[in-house]
Amino acid sequence: MSDNQPVPAINSLFEDLMHPNPRIQEEACLILAEHYHEEAMPKLLDLFSHHDPKVYRAAVKGIGFFGSSAFNPLIELYGTTENQTARRCCPKAFVQLFKNFPDQPFPDSVMEMLEQGIDDTDMVVVQGALMCLGQIGKQEFKSEEAIRLLARSLSSENVALIFSASQALADIPNPMAEDALQTLQENNDDPLIQEAAQSALARLQNLLNSRS
Template identity: 30%
Template sequence: MTLDSLFEQLKNPNPNLRQRARTEIVMRRNADTIPRLMANLEQEDMIYRRASVKTLGLIGVDSVPSLVDSLLNGKNATIRASCAKGLAQVAVNHRDVDFPQEGIDALESGMKDPDPVVHISSVMALGAVGLPASDALITALESTDNLAVAVAIINALSGINDQRVPEVLNKLSNDESVDPYIKESAISALSRFDMVMKYASMEEERLNK
């Protein structure tokens, strides 16, 4: 199957065929692959666009410079949100590789994007990056006046194994001056954080047996 045929298969309604196409494109990629996938991020076809995002994530850190550039400079919110999601896919698919700082910096800027889909996608992507993104998330939580962003950050932090997280969440949950929704979110996030820590501890014990 040619590369052109594989790109066409990214539009296929069958998720298994799209998965095969993504894997094959990554294995056979050339100098045109990333630019071609990036061009698809403004496609109206949601299946094609999302498949392109996932393929960029599967490629890994080589996709990051292009994703960063379009997250910061993309001409519309669809492109910028897709880039944030692409950076999340890089983090999820390549946990054994250090996530580039330029990606974290771009997502930190993305949290301030005027479009709600872009700034929430950026928060979720930083949550996917995990511990290396903790500083960016905590700093943003302390400074943002956007309720939706604050709640999204709280939820993202609850899944990160960082011992500063319970301190931040406890402070919010005990602060009578904060918005009630933020306070409730912090209380719920503390429970999720405890579950994450228990799972991490159990997994560590299993691996050390």
């Protein structure tokens, strides 16, 4: 949008948010965050409960442009909503926030929510929390704390959780991540876990080699 164009109405922007063209979607997100910050955020959070995946995924993408002001509302929604779709959307929204604002510090309450998330009974929530921790592990703030939480997940009895956590660690170019994966490989006889550890270690070593 150029400087001379009027700001579109908020209802028009929410229509654009549902547009199949990702560039139109992103433009709507940016304008909502810049010009309708206080009005748009609760509307987007309400859409997390929508039955249509296209709608709640667009809302998650939209919240990702609101920066640190979205942290506490997302944490509150995660802790209070009875709608499972909305709970699933909260960690996914944090993934978007961390991607869009990689240099922005965030409070300990975010890490506490993610720690609860990886212990959730809903594997979609768990996967979202692990994705967040993987994203944080690659950033400056709380990287080591994120790696420790992912490493703790490797001792789970849930093979799917171990596999997802190991894949998240494989994308973090940090010796702590490598140590955690080596420990997983050395301390397990389960062939599935062995395979997951070897695959993750190979990916991580390729990543480290490409950066050296």
